[in-house]
Structure formats: structure tokens, C-alpha cells
Amino acid sequence: MLEELEAEYDIRRYERRVDMRAPEELKKVHPLGKSPVIEDVVDGHRTVFVETGAICEYLVDRSGGLLGPLDGADGIRRYQQFLHYAEGSVMPVLFALLVVAQVPLLGRFAARKVRPMLNVHLDYIEAELASRPWFAGDAISAADIMMSFPLEAVRAKVGLEHCGPSTNAWLDRIHARPAYLRALAKGGPYRFID
Numbered sequence: 001m002l003e004e005l006e007a008e009y010d011i012r013r014y015e016r017r018v019d020m021r022a023p024e025e026l027k028k029v030h031p032l033g034k035s036p037v038i039e040d041v042v043d044g045h046r047t048v049f050v051e052t053g054a055i056c057e058y059l060v061d062r063s064g065g066l067l068g069p070l071d072g073a074d075g076i077r078r079y080q081q082f083l084h085y086a087e088g089s090v091m092p093v094l095f096a097l098l099v100v101a102q103v104p105l106l107g108r109f110a111a112r113k114v115r116p117m118l119n120v121h122l123d124y125i126e127a128e129l130a131s132r133p134w135f136a137g138d139a140i141s142a143a144d145i146m147m148s149f150p151l152e153a154v155r156a157k158v159g160l161e162h163c164g165p166s167t168n169a170w171l172d173r174i175h176a177r178p179a180y181l182r183a184l185a186k187g188g189p190y191r192f193i194d
């Protein structure tokens with residue numbers, strides 16, 4: 001998101017503990033100890049907050065960029081919907097699937113129960129992307145940035161074959177963007193942890 005906006009920023013890394021939880025130091029930045037967390041100073045006022053969707057909306061407000069199509073109510077609604085849908089609906093199901101799959105013995109059985117819930121989302125996403133190049137419309141927006149994280153995780157952890165052709169093509173377009181490549185160079189490649 002920051003690279004797409006060509007914003008100036010610094011990254012501070014907090015290494016996970018061995019149990020994959022965030023380290024205590026991150027709680028000194030924000031009480032939840034979650035990442036991502038953003039810190040910004042505007043006119044001497046320091047602000048620190050979490051939630052990717054809120055961070056993206058803040059960056060859009062601050063920069064005026066990546067707002068997506070402003071040429072119709074439907075595009076705006078799609079922008080708003082997908083901005084929140086990524087962490088609000090897709091990620092919880094994916095998270096549940098990845099967690100139950102790790103439970104010894106019963107995990108695979110439980111995962112079979114959760115899997116259809118994820119498929120509903122993947123089918124819906126595929127149908128949406130079959131009719132337009134980006135989630136909100138003809139232009140990339142913050143909604144695409146938000147959707148990229150859960151869908152990259154699906155591709156990496158659940159398998160490429162479970163995303164449809166339009167979804168895979170969309171993810172390939174994201175990955176080919178100069179901003180995405182710059183972000184990887186600066187932040188390091190994604191490492192989805194088991």
C-alpha cells in the first residue's frame with residue numbers, strides 16, 4: 001500500500017516468538033501487540049493504531065491515492081465492501097482452516113468441515129474477478145491491497161488450484177506491479193508460517 005502510494009516510510013521489524021506469537025516489545029507500541037501497526041506524526045500529533053483496513057483507509061485519506069473508481073455508486077460500494085470483506089470474512093475462515101488443520105488426529109476431519117466455508121468465498125471472489133480486472137472496477141484500489149493478503153495466503157497454504165483462473169490472474173497482476181516488487185525488496189518476501 002505504501003509503495004503504491006510512493007509514500008516515505010520506515011519499517012520496524014518485530015520477530016515472532018517461538019510459539020509464533022508477537023514479542024512483548026510490540027505491546028509497548030500498541031496494547032494489542034498485533035501487526036501491522038502504523039505510527040504517523042501529522043502537525044506534531046503522533047498517532048498509533050492497528051487494523052489493516054483502518055490503516056489502508058487512513059493512508060487513502062492522507063494521500064488521496066488508491067481510492068479506486070469514483071465514477072459510480074456501485075464502484076464505491078464494491079470498494080468499501082472488499083476493503084472490509086478481506087479481514088472481516090475471508091481471513092477468519094482461512095485462519096480457522098489453518099488452525100484446525102494443525103490439530104493432531106481430528107484436525108483433518110475438522111478441516112473438511114471448514115473447507116466448504118472457504119470454498120463459498122473463493123467461488124464468490126472468482127465470479128467477481130471474472131467480470132472486472134480489479135475488485136472495485138477498472139482501477140486498482142486499496143480494496144485490492146486488502147484482498148491480496150488472504151488470497152496470497154490461500155494460494156500459499158491451501159493451494160493454487162483452489163483459486164479460479166480470474167483470481168490467479170488478478171494475483172499475478174498484483175505480483176507484477178513495480179510497487180509490489182519494491183515492497184518485497186524493502187520488507188523481505190512473505191513467509192507464511194505453518
Ligand SMILES: N[C@@H](CCC(=O)N[C@@H](CS)C(=O)NCC(=O)O)C(=O)O
Nearest residue numbers: 021022033034035036051052053087
Ligand atoms: N485483523 C487484524 C489482524 C492482525 C493480526 O492478527 N496480526 C497477526 C499477524 S498476521 C499478529 O500480530 N499475530 C501475532 C499475535 O497475535 O501475537 C488486521 O488486519 O490487522
